[in-house]
Amino acid sequence: MTEAIAVHRAVSNAVFSNVRSLAVLSDSSSLINLLKAGEHLPELFGIMFDIYHYVSLFDVISFSFISRNFNSEADLVAKSALAGSVMSSVMNSALGE
Numbered sequence: 001m002t003e004a005i006a007v008h009r010a011v012s013n014a015v016f017s018n019v020r021s022l023a024v025l026s027d028s029s030s031l032i033n034l035l036k037a038g039e040h041l042p043e044l045f046g047i048m049f050d051i052y053h054y055v056s057l058f059d060v061i062s063f064s065f066i067s068r069n070f071n072s073e074a075d076l077v078a079k080s081a082l083a084g085s086v087m088s089s090v091m092n093s094a095l096g097e
Contacts, residue, residue, distance in 0.1 A: 003028040004047045007035070011054045011061075021060040027068040035063040 003026055014022050026032050034040060040048035055061050 001044065003031050004044050004051075007031065008047050008051055011051055015054050015057050020058060022058055022062075024061070024063045025066040026063070027066055029065045032063050032065045 007024055007026060010024060011022065024035075034044075034048065035051065038052065
């Protein structure tokens with residue numbers, strides 16, 4: 001789920017930044033396989049639906065698996081971003097927003 005959210009954010013940010021070509025690398029082989037096959041899991045339907053919509057807006061887009069051993073820096077960035085997102089949600093809830 002977390003990896004799908006990260007891909008969703010990356011793809012949507014690229015679309016809104018007018019990027020026309022994108023290579024998405026992920027250490028989640030199951031997610032990459034779903035994306036390549038155009039399939040989804042029921043619990044990821046909304047996220048995957050959005051990703052597939054955004055895919056149609058690129059001239060070129062690819063989804064590739066990369067081993068976590070070769071992706072440690074990106075993994076750290078993703079975990080930091082997720083932690084910040086969770087903290088922001090907690091703060092918004094505490095403030096009644």
